[in-house]
Amino acid sequence: MNTEIKVEEVDIYKELKTEFGGLGANSFQGKMQDYVKSGTPIVACTDDFFPELFEAMDLPFYFVVRQGLESAFHAGRGPEAVDGYDEFNGASTLCSLQKASAYLLVKDLLPKPAAIVMTSTSCDAQTAVNELMSNYGPWAEVPRISVDASFEKDEASMEYLGKQWIQTIPFLEKATGKKFDLGKFKEVCEESNKQTQLLFDFQELRRAVPSPIRAEWGFIAYMGCRWSACGRQEGTEWMQRLYDATAQRVKEKKGIDGVTEKIRYTWFDILPCWSDKLFPRLEQEFGAVNLMDLYGYCAPWPSIDTSSLESIFTSMAKRFLIGNPMTRQIFALSTVYGGDAVNIAKNFKCDAVIMPGHVGHKDGAASHKIVKDMFRELGIPFFVIGCDVFDERYMDPEVVYQKISAFFETSGLT
């Protein structure tokens, strides 16, 4: 999650990171303050909604949960936001990221939207923040639409979700005054398809031994294509450069600079906000390379079928229910959650699997035993920690490091 990688990187990746910052600055999110000042209508939504629609409508939007990440934790104000939330006596066991989002909301630190779009998914904590978001004092009268995503993954469920999402178009037009143009929407979706294909191709490159690149880049690529520049040509071009640079490293059989790869593992959850205190150290001490995380992993997403409005929304629903990182794993049975961990471990030739056991992820906590037994059968060392991937005060990164060190040693990996 922390994009500041301390270990020296080759120049091309420094450039890509700078360009990534430029994508962010040029995104709706990056220009949010300008929109607020000019009174431009803004939409607040859950992070599972697809940005292609906003891009096509030239409609500024933000994901509420992303605000907790970027305006609180990435800005070094995570503990302040979590403590602030705890002072106003909300749910004590809420995920710290959601606490931070709720704090920003209640303290009027989020731009007041002209419309709220919510889709039922993800976790109970997200549901809790959804309800706070749509009912909190100054926002209580903001028009909102709530969409029900089915837990099932059959065709009927996809159509059910797609049909509801189509209703967001007239809703957004009325609430914001922006107009929807199907032709523009198709263009954006086609560009998004190119980005998605590049995401997959990039992911395939990351199977290489030694790993050409750190796991962080999976999340950065996801953010670039989904959050900052979804459906924009500049995003596609940036993703192409990331792919090309990485393909070159694979061709040259280059591993991560300065690291002698000895242990390949996956961190099966969100990358921690305190990554820089853990991963470089594991690389240097053990030659242990993290290959993948939950947000950096893209299970096969269907392409968006742009033949009609209905087909676009149905394929969006498919992406959402069977592809979206975290939604895919959380809004599913434990066997899907564990199945993805197994697929990563097999496809990326992992020697070990680390499940951080983020304390806010109650869904994951209810799946650990199932996943653990899957890996026991495979004979792949598996370890659950129980830390907080956002708030390092819950378990000091030093403790996490010591636990992982002991795990590597007792598993015979060192």
Add this chain to the structure above:
Amino acid sequence: MESIKSSDVFKKFSGIATSLKNSEIENWKKQGGKVIGYFCPVIPEEVFIAGGILPFRMRGTGSTTTDSADVYLKQVNCGFPRHTFNQALIGEYDFLDGLVVNTCCDTIMRLAVDWEHAGIKTPFIYSLDNAHAGGEAMVGHFRNQLQKMKDAVEKYFNVEITEQKLQDAIKLCNETKLLQQKLYELRKLPNPPITGSETVAVMVAGSSMPKEQYNKDLKTLLDELGNVNTDKKYSARLMIIGCGHDDTLLCDIIEELGAVVVTDQTCFGSRVMIKTISEEGDDPLMSIAGYQVLDVPYCPKTIGTHPERKQFTMGLAKDYKVDGAVGQCFISCDPWAAELYLLKSEFQEAGIPFIWFEREYIPDLIGQLKTRVEAFIETINN
């Protein structure tokens, strides 16, 4: 009669509510009857009843530890599923022939897999996908989910659930709801003949025994309540709000302190009886779906529905002339905690004192809880 506690029928209900196994279930099983456990009132018991199967609402009653369940569920998971699952792991749910879980929360939705993986000998396990947002658009989809569940029950148990049987089951369950409504009406009286604790026992028993017998017993109890001396004065009329509270702990605390609980917004209480299911129309599954999605108060896990819940809860507070409201939710139940956080300011705006707290499903210590409730009641009385 000074109190309904001396009634034999009440004693029966109380016994059923404070244990998992009971003589009604034993008799049912002896006659070859099947029992299906279900976790949430969104799962319609009418479907099982129509199949000649006894529905049993799951709870962790009697549990003293989660040692066995903690292999599967962690401390961050709510105590309700942990204790209930633990009871199953130690054999307390051996009487179940089936289990239906639903997508009502992050933990419960995962229990179907855990249940099977743990080797609990419940032959039929089914996951029902309920609606997670409110509105007309969800009714048809939920109806289709109910159809799938009905088909699965028919196939596994080799029963035929006809529309007529569904209509009959709806009528039977509606009769239960109407009787329970009568019970709640009595609580509107200045001196209610039944306390909150006693009501919890009656309501919990309703989801733990055959409906025909329950209705018969409840009619008797209602008659007996007419003979209860209602002179007792209470220091405050309170309502309780929260998730699936199947014990009398909070009511006991409140009522030992001299106040009385006159109504509730909980899913073992008013949520299951406040309305009846339409007996009109030729598609009973659609009637059930409409009832579950549109008629009864939404669970806070259902996004975008707080305004409707607020209206319902405020309406209860007004109808039952409450002096204050006490919210409780289990630790780790994020949706309910957010709901109570919102309700607190809304009740206070309406001039109704409100307190809420998180608690363990089966707490080791209740001293702190008691102190907070006591202070709250004193504040109201002052």
